[in-house]
Amino acid sequence: MASHLRTCQYTPDEVKRNFTAEQQEERFSENKHRRISGPQHTSISGFASPSSTTDITADQINQLIDLALEAQKKSYAPYSNFKVGAALLTDTNNFYKGCNIENASLGAGICAERAAFSRALTDGETGFTAIAIATDSRSFTFPCGICRQFMAEWGTDLDVYVVKRDRSTQVLSLEELLPHQFSPKELKPSKR
Numbered sequence: 001m002a003s004h005l006r007t008c009q010y011t012p013d014e015v016k017r018n019f020t021a022e023q024q025e026e027r028f029s030e031n032k033h034r035r036i037s038g039p040q041h042t043s044i045s046g047f048a049s050p051s052s053t054t055d056i057t058a059d060q061i062n063q064l065i066d067l068a069l070e071a072q073k074k075s076y077a078p079y080s081n082f083k084v085g086a087a088l089l090t091d092t093n094n095f096y097k098g099c100n101i102e103n104a105s106l107g108a109g110i111c112a113e114r115a116a117f118s119r120a121l122t123d124g125e126t127g128f129t130a131i132a133i134a135t136d137s138r139s140f141t142f143p144c145g146i147c148r149q150f151m152a153e154w155g156t157d158l159d160v161y162v163v164k165r166d167r168s169t170q171v172l173s174l175e176e177l178l179p180h181q182f183s184p185k186e187l188k189p190s191k192r
């Protein structure tokens with residue numbers, strides 16, 4: 001199966017530079033799904049999923065990465081020592097942080113992604129644009145299966161950015177991460 005994985009070979013500092021449309025064209029010429037949203041801000045929504053209708057700006061991605069790294073510092077992971085931070089952007093342009101929180105009763109822990117979603121949902125947010133997830137892993141680490149299913153409850157048109165310690169990122173849509181997902185519509189009885 002062809003992979004749609006896209007690597008952002010830049011740091012947030014690079015993102016903060018104002019690439020011109022031509023520079024973007026050159027830099028991301030192989031990406032057929034780029035959407036440049038306007039000259040007023042630098043859009044790197046070329047990294048957004050082809051299945052996404054989100055139009056996230058470079059500033060918002062930078063904020064997501066910063067907040068995910070910030071949240072990672074609050075991780076409580078004394079058992080695995082696998083510290084994770086997440087930052088979620090809602091369609092109302094609010095940001096929510098979360099970190100993984102382990103527990104002596106190991107199954108009682110929660111992942112950073114679900115922690116961030118829980119905070120946002122508690123505030124009444126129900127539409128989500130993107131989430132960034134920061135780990136110390138050498139490889140790009142995408143959400144676990146439980147989190148993919150959890151997040152899919154609110155739609156799979158969500159850009160999932162994974163961030164390494166060196167601040168490099170990769171992005172996939174939740175649709176790509178969880179195809180053929182089980183969703184609320186499955187629970188509706190079929191019409192006969």
Ligand SMILES: [Zn+2]
Pocket residue numbers: 111112113143144145146147148
């Ligand atoms: Zn998880």
